[in-house]
Amino acid sequence: MESQESLNNVIIIASLVIFLFGMFQIGVAVFYHKYYINSKRLDTEKNFREKLDLERNERARIAHDLHDGLQNDFVAIKNYVNLLSFDEQNQEKINYIKHLEQSIDLATKSIKDISYSLMPSKLKLEGLIPAVSERFSILSKGSQTYFELEYEDEELVIDENIAYQVYRIIQEITNNLIKHNRASYCKLSIIVNKNTLKLTFEDDGEHFNYKMALNNSGGMGLLGLNERLRSTNAKLKHIVSENLNIFKITIEL
DSSP: OHHHHHHHHHHHHHHHHHHHHHHHHHHHHHHHHHHHHHHHHTOSGGGHHHHHHHHHHHHHHHHHHIIIIIHHHHHHHHHHHHHHHTTOOOHHHHHHHHHHHHHHHHHHHHHHHHHHHHSOHHHHHHOHHHHHHHHHHHHHHHSSOEEEEEESOTTOOOOHHHHHHHHHHHHHHHHHIIIIIOOSEEEEEEEEETTEEEEEEEEOSOOOOHHHHHHTOOSSHHHHHHHHHHHTTOEEEEEEOSSOEEEEEEEEO
C-alpha cells in the first residue's frame, strides 16, 4: 500500500513538472506574440528606439520571473522528489525517481539558459566587456567556432541602453555566423576613440554579400541586426578579403 502511494506521488510530481514546463513554454510564446503585436503598432522608423526599449523591458521582466519564480519552483520539486527516495527499497522506483531528478535538472538548466539569454545579468552587473567575454567563452565551448575578444579597457563605461543594444548586435552577428557562415574562427575588437565606439569582426567563414543577404532574408536575424544598427545610428561596413569576412561597426556615443 505504501509502495503504491509512493509511486502515485512520483507520478503526480512528474505530471506537475511537465505541466509547469508546458506553462513556461506557453508563457514565452505569449510574450513573443504580445511583443509582435506591440511592435507592429510601433512599426515606423522614428519609433525604432521605443520598440527596442519595449523589448528590453519585457526581456528583463520575463528573465526575472523565470529566475525567481519557475526556477525556484523546480528546485522545490526536486527537494520533494529527493524525500521520496529515502528508505525506498524497490529498485525500479528508485531508477524512476533518478530519471525524474535528471529531467528536473535539465528543465532547470534550460530555464537558466533562457533567462540569461533574455537578459544577461553580467551585462548589468559588470558591464559590456565581461558580458561579451563570457558569451564568447560559452560559444567557443558549445560550437565549432572559436571566438576571440580584443579590447583596450575591460572597465569600459558607456550608457546602459547603448551597452544593451551593442550586446544584442554582437549576439545577432555571432548567432548568424554560427548558423550560416561555417566559420572556424572569429575575432572581435572593441575600441573606444573619444566619443566613438568601434566594433570590428573578422571571421574565416563563407563569403557573402551583406546587403543582398539582408534583402533576401526571410528570417529575423539580419533584419533584427539591421534594426538595431539603425536604432543606434550605427554605421556598418562589410569588407570581403581573400580569406576573411570583415564587419566594421561605428557607433557615436
